[in-house]
Amino acid sequence: MRFGLDEDQSSLQAAVRQLFERHAPLDETRSAFNMSSHQGTWERMTDMGLQGLTLPDEVGGSDATLLELGVALQEAGRVLLPGPFLASAGLATSVLGAGDTRTTRAWTERLAAGQLIGTACMDATGVTVQGTGDRVVLSGGTGPVLSGDVADVLVLVSTHESDVRLVVVDLAAPGVESRVTTGVDPSRGFAEFTFDRAEASVLDSDPAAVDRALGAAALCVAAEQVGAAEAVLAMTVDYAQTRHQFGRPIGSFQAVKHRCADMFVDVERARSAVMAATHDLVAETGSAAEPYMAAGTASRSFGRVARSAIQVHGAIGFTWEHNAPRFLKRALSTAAVVAAFAPATRAVRSLETASVGDRKVVQEAVG
Amino acid sequence: MDLKYPPASEEFRTEIRGFLDEHLPDSWTGVGALDPDALNEFIPQWRSVLAENGLLAPHWPEKHGGRGLSVVEQSILIEEFVRRGAPHQPAANDPFGINLLGPTLLAWGTPEQQDYFLPRTLSGEIRWAQGYSEPEAGSDLFGLRTRAERTETGWRVNGQKIWQTAGVTANWIFMLVRTDPELERGRGISFLLLPLDQEGVEVRGITNMAGQVEFSEVFFTDAIASHDHLVGALNGGARVALTLLGFERGASGIAASLRNRIELDRIWGLATSQGRADDPRIRERLAECLADVHAQRSVAVKIMTMAANGEDPGALSSVVKLIASTYRQSATELALDLVGNEVNDLDGGEPQEMLQPQSLGFDADSSVAWLSDFLNARAISIYGGSSEIQRNTIAEQILGLPRDKRS
Numbered sequence: 001m002r003f004g005l006d007e008d009q010s011s012l013q014a015a016v017r018q019l020f021e022r023h024a025p026l027d028e029t030r031s032a033f034n035m036s037s038h039q040g041t042w043e044r045m046t047d048m049g050l051q052g053l054t055l056p057d058e059v060g061g062s063d064a065t066l067l068e069l070g071v072a073l074q075e076a077g078r079v080l081l082p083g084p085f086l087a088s089a090g091l092a093t094s095v096l097g098a099g100d101t102r103t104t105r106a107w108t109e110r111l112a113a114g115q116l117i118g119t120a121c122m123d124a125t126g127v128t129v130q131g132t133g134d135r136v137v138l139s140g141g142t143g144p145v146l147s148g149d150v151a152d153v154l155v156l157v158s159t160h161e162s163d164v165r166l167v168v169v170d171l172a173a174p175g176v177e178s179r180v181t182t183g184v185d186p187s188r189g190f191a192e193f194t195f196d197r198a199e200a201s202v203l204d205s206d207p208a209a210v211d212r213a214l215g216a217a218a219l220c221v222a223a224e225q226v227g228a229a230e231a232v233l234a235m236t237v238d239y240a241q242t243r244h245q246f247g248r249p250i251g252s253f254q255a256v257k258h259r260c261a262d263m264f265v266d267v268e269r270a271r272s273a274v275m276a277a278t279h280d281l282v283a284e285t286g287s288a289a290e291p292y293m294a295a296g297t298a299s300r301s302f303g304r305v306a307r308s309a310i311q312v313h314g315a316i317g318f319t320w321e322h323n324a325p326r327f328l329k330r331a332l333s334t335a336a337v338v339a340a341f342a343p344a345t346r347a348v349r350s351l352e353t354a355s356v357g358d359r360k361v362v363q364e365a366v367g
Numbered sequence: 368m369d370l371k372y373p374p375a376s377e378e379f380r381t382e383i384r385g386f387l388d389e390h391l392p393d394s395w396t397g398v399g400a401l402d403p404d405a406l407n408e409f410i411p412q413w414r415s416v417l418a419e420n421g422l423l424a425p426h427w428p429e430k431h432g433g434r435g436l437s438v439v440e441q442s443i444l445i446e447e448f449v450r451r452g453a454p455h456q457p458a459a460n461d462p463f464g465i466n467l468l469g470p471t472l473l474a475w476g477t478p479e480q481q482d483y484f485l486p487r488t489l490s491g492e493i494r495w496a497q498g499y500s501e502p503e504a505g506s507d508l509f510g511l512r513t514r515a516e517r518t519e520t521g522w523r524v525n526g527q528k529i530w531q532t533a534g535v536t537a538n539w540i541f542m543l544v545r546t547d548p549e550l551e552r553g554r555g556i557s558f559l560l561l562p563l564d565q566e567g568v569e570v571r572g573i574t575n576m577a578g579q580v581e582f583s584e585v586f587f588t589d590a591i592a593s594h595d596h597l598v599g600a601l602n603g604g605a606r607v608a609l610t611l612l613g614f615e616r617g618a619s620g621i622a623a624s625l626r627n628r629i630e631l632d633r634i635w636g637l638a639t640s641q642g643r644a645d646d647p648r649i650r651e652r653l654a655e656c657l658a659d660v661h662a663q664r665s666v667a668v669k670i671m672t673m674a675a676n677g678e679d680p681g682a683l684s685s686v687v688k689l690i691a692s693t694y695r696q697s698a699t700e701l702a703l704d705l706v707g708n709e710v711n712d713l714d715g716g717e718p719q720e721m722l723q724p725q726s727l728g729f730d731a732d733s734s735v736a737w738l739s740d741f742l743n744a745r746a747i748s749i750y751g752g753s754s755e756i757q758r759n760t761i762a763e764q765i766l767g768l769p770r771d772k773r774s
Contacts, residue, residue, distance in 0.1 A: 001439065002369050002676065003669040009368070067368055237766045252769035254759070260766055261689075261758035268686050269662045276665035279368045293658040294665075300655075 003275065009071055016075040019044060026079050026231075026323055029187065038083045042114060051089045052112025054097065054216075059105055060112040065282045066094075066216050070223035070274070077227025080330050082187040084117050087147035090220030092118025095155045098213035099166055099203030103134075107153055107168065119151040120217060123340040124158045127195060129167060134202045138169060138195035146337055148191030149180045156200075157214065164210050169200040185333035187326065214341065215281055215291030221338050222274045222291075222298035225331070229267050229302040232327040236260060236309045243314075256312055263305045270301035292341070299331075299338045306331040370668060376439050383447045390416050397452025397728025399719060406719065411491075414457040418489055422455070424465045426618070427473065431485045438674045441618035449622045449629070452727025459533035460494035468495050468541050471558070471611045475599040484560070496563070498528035498542030498585065499608070505530075506756050508543070509553040509605065513587065515544035522546075522559060522592040524567070527584060530750070532722070534583030535572045538563050543604050553605035560596040567591065577742040581721045617674025620667025620687060627660045630698060630724035636731030637705045652701050659694050666690065682764040685757040692748040695724075699741040709734040 005013060023041045045051065053069045055061025062068070069090065076085050093111055096104045096118070110116035121127075127140045138156075145154065148171075156167040169176065175198030178191045205213075237260055240251030250256050277294035280286030306328040310317040317324040372380070390413075401409055417423040418432070426441050427433025436444065448455040456462050469488060472481050487493040504511040513526025524544060531537065540561050547555035563570060567590030572580035599607040635644070635653060643649045666687060670680045703710060715733025718725055721743050725736060748754040762768040 001372065001672045003672040004368060006368065237768065240768060249769055251762070251766075252772075254755075254771065257762040257768050258755070258758040260768060261761040264761055264765060265686050265689050268666060268683070269690060272665035272669050273658075273662040275368060276370070276668060277661075279370050283371065285370075289657075290661065293661040296655070296658045297662045 003272075005071065009068060012068055013071045013075060015048065016050065016072050017078070019048060020075055020079045020081060024079055024081055026326075029079065029082050030323075030326070041081075042083065045085065046114030050085070051114045052093070052108070053089060054093055055108050055112045056101065059101075059108045061108070066219060066278050067282055069093075070219065070278050073220055073223040074227030074230075077224035077229075077330075078231040080187055080228060080231075080326055084119065084147035084150050084188075086188075086220060086224050087119035087145075087151065088117045090224070091120035091122075091146065091217045092151075092153070092155050094216040094220055095120045095157065095166060095213050096168070096203070097216065098205045098209040099168075100205070103201070103203055104168075116153060117147065117151045118153045118155060119145055119147045120155040120157070121145045121193075122157055122214070122217065122337075124156040124167075127156060127158060127167075129158045129165060129200075129202075134204070136165075136167065136200050136202055138167070138175070138198045138200050141194035142192060143340065144181045144183060144190035144192050146190060147188060148178060148193065149189030151191075154193065157210075164205075164207060166203040166205050166210065166213075167200045168203060169195075169198060173198055173200075175199070183333055185329045187330065188333070211288050212281060212284075215277075215286075215288070218291045218295040218338065218341055219274060219278050219281065221334055222270075222295040223278070225298045225302040225334055226267070226271045226274050228327055228330055229270060229298075229305045232306055232309045232324065233260075233263050233267050235324065236263065236312045239313055250312075259308050259312060263308050266301040266305050270298040273297040295338050295341070299335045302331045303335055370672070372439065372443075376443060379440050380443045380447060383444055384451075386420065386422070387447065387451045387453055391451065391453060395451070395453075397726055398454055399452055399726040399729030401719075401728075403717070410454070410457045413454060414461075414491065417455070417457070423461075424469055424489055427465075427469055427485070431469075431473070431481065432489045438617045438671060442621050442671050445619055445622035446625055449625045449727075452629075454726070458491060458494065458536075460496065460537055463497050463533070463537075463541075464488040464493065464495040467497060467611055471541070471598065471607060474610060475558070475607050477595075479595065480560075480598065493539050494533075494537045496531035496534040496537035496540045496583070496585075498531060498540040498561075500530045501527055502529055506753055508608075509556070511543055511545060511556065513542065513544050514548065515546050515557065515559055515592065517546075517594075520591060521594055522561075522597070524559070524561060524587040524590045524592060527586050529573075529584040531583050531585065532581065534570055534585060535580060537570075540585065541598075543608055546604075547602050550602060555602050556604040556608075557601055558598040558604040558607040559592050560598060561587075561590060561592040565590060575721075575743070575746070577721070577739045579721055579739070581743075617671045617680060620670055621664060623691065624660055624664035624667050626724045626726075627663065627694065627698065628657075629727050631656055631660065633725070633729065633731040634698065634702050634705065637702060637737070640732050641705050641707065643705055649701075649705070656694075656698055656701065659690075659697070663687075663690055663694065682760050685752070685760040685764075688752060689754055689757045689761070692744075692754055695744040695747050698724075699737070699744040702737045703741045706734045706737050710738060713738060 023044055049062040050072050052061030053064045053072060054066060057063045073086060073090055096108060107116060111118055121142045124142060126142060127138055130137045152171055154169050154171055158165045158167050175196045177194045181190045181192055183190045240256055240260055241249050243250045273294040277286060277290045280290055309324045310328060313324050316322050421432060421434040424433045425436045425444055428435050445455050456465060469485060472484055499508055501511050501513060513528060515522040515524045528542060540563055542559055542561060543556050544559050545555055546557040567588045569586040570583050572583045575581055638644050638649050670683055673680045713735050715735045716730055718736040718739040763770050
């Protein structure tokens with residue numbers, strides 16, 4: 001038994017960390033907020049096989065698990081990596097994983113090759129899906145979708161009563177309108193989509209696979225949040241040790257010291273929960289609710305840690321010039337993305353739920 | 368990352384489940400379901416069954432009545448007992464004798480001390496209390512003042528110890544005493560064993576704010592401990608005490624999270640009886656509790672695997688205690704919110720547990736018990752190293768921040 005990365009995972013972690021330190025360090029990505037200036041890093045990530053980490057070998061993926069993808073996302077979180085890595089390699093790829101490989105191949109091959117950017121909308125309650133079978137027509141619209149501004153293809157999780165369908169829509173297709181939104185986190189774009197009888201494909205999928213895929217998607221966001229929380233904690237502890245007032249480091253005052261300790265507890269709680277839930281999803285030993293419990297934990301922990309970081313940094317932490325507020329904005333943005341995993345991650349559902357597939361809300365307590 | 372239990376451990380889990388099936392009554396729904404009379408009858412019987420099967424002190428070596436279980440096996444044992452609502456340390460003094468004093472004697476005691484005390488601890492003839500804290504030495508343990516002077520007849524002890532859990536039912540105490548007043552703080556203290564049933568000893572129960580006499584204080588006026596009952600080196604008590612604190616790391620965390628999980632089912636039951644099961648605010652809080660319990664379990668699994676791999680979890684134990692104390696306070700607050708105005712019209716059976724959640728089978732509707740749980744939860748952030756001390760430990764030992772200045 002071992003709770004932690006194995007040798008291969010540690011090597012992956014080191015390689016990805018080095019890639020981001022060289023080509024997307026936190027201080028430099030402050031201004032590199034759009035895809036074109038990001039292109040070199042994206043290509044390097046593709047060359048390293050990061051886009052298709054969890055995709056099968058036969059479509060050009062690395063055939064790795066969510067554990068490996070989680071490692072890469074954690075590293076991306078540490079540097080607040082701009083761009084669509086989470087949306088594409090994380091959300092879209094995970095959800096597509098629930099579909100039949102022969103159908104999804106049309107997209108997964110190009111995703112793995114870094115030629116296609118995907119994203120997923122986890123709350124498609126505003127979208128009407130008309131038709132049965134594998135070609136449908138969409139009307140209505142979505143809320144803001146992560147990296148919708150640069151995505152080529154959108155995966156929608158459509159839930160209608162007990163009917164769950166995975167719908168894939170080519171965003172260049174007729175009847176699709178997009179509106180790029182302005183959100184709290186300048187490092188990543190969002191866009192809102194409206195459909196006017198837009199044609200889309202439905203993926204063949206079974207409820208158990210959909211459950212796992214949605215859980216995986218939630219854990220992708222959570223992994224990124226954990227990495228970011230770790231980075232802002234380290235930044236904060238460093239500041240507490242070097243900033244002097246009243247003739248001593250501010251970290252020698254208990255109020256500051258204790259706040260840092262609480263931040264550490266939050267980080268430890270989040271990373272343990274996310275790693276355990278990721279392991280259990282891969283090993284197929286976890287409950288349907290487990291990924292959402294871990295995702296909720298990560299989201300709340302990252303939010304608290306980001307807020308505490310501002311406090312410890314004092315006035316300078318409040319300036320846009322400093323890096324600390326970037327973590328807070330990322331926390332706010334991702335917390336909302338996680339919350340939009342409706343109905344899956346909403347507080348109500350994490351209370352002893354059965355699968356998304358049968359939509360049972362709460363079981364009676366064990367007597 | 369591999370959380371699959373080894374096959375031998377899974378066999379052990381099956382064995383323990385079989386043991387519980389065999390020795391618990393068919394109608395068993397958890398010790399929590401027993402009324403006080405049935406409980407008083409059950410406990411000594413059950414304790415004997417455990418002792419006979421080497422399961423009362425399973426981590427002790429076989430030659431001393433244990434089974435020499437590994438950390439993983441200990442964890443499985445406690446988890447399975449909790450899952451069935453069967454006590455694994457039935458008497459109130461058991462944790463002190465079995466988890467603290469026993470392993471201390473195994474590490475530091477002479478063969479004579481082991482041969483004398485270990486079997487009597489197992490049989491229950493000797494019931495231990497822990498004598499560390501004093502009125503003037505709480506967080507600052509090494510400021511302790513209880514003196515032991517060497518005389519011809521033994522160590523003459525004068526002073527006072529306070530906050531012994533289950534002190535009223537104890538007949539022996541293991542204590543830290545100052546044996547050399549010239550040496551400062553941790554340097555002049557020794558670890559001594561002393562019988563409480565003697566003239567120079569007075570034990571007084573202390574009533575806690577929940578109205579229970581769960582702990583005590585002890586006054587020593589020329590009390591005598593045998594020369595043979597010094598454990599470890601003279602003036603080497605600090606080392607003995609610090610290693611004692613390191614025992615049992617890793618084996619009990621998963622079961623502790625399961626206790627919290629079982630309690631959540633009761634809180635859900637309470638919410639249902641109070642007609643609050645559909646209240647979105649209650650459901651949101653319950654969901655956060657569920658997520659917290661999941662996180663507790665995850666950290667516990669991490670620590671267990673570290674201990675199993677011979678890695679010292681170190682100050683991670685401070686993280687566990689902080690999370691646990693915050694959680695128990697949140698969960699019991701939620702319960703009391705659900706109890707509502709019944710807090711002014713208390714009803715229901717008395718609690719069985721004061722230091723832990725009630726066990727499987729306990730009535731979900733007893734406001735008397737929920738109030739006790741809430742009040743007792745306030746102490747968790749104080750005993751066993753206060754939350755302030757735990758935060759210092761995390762900040763200093765994990766994050767490398769500067770230590771507090773002392774005057």
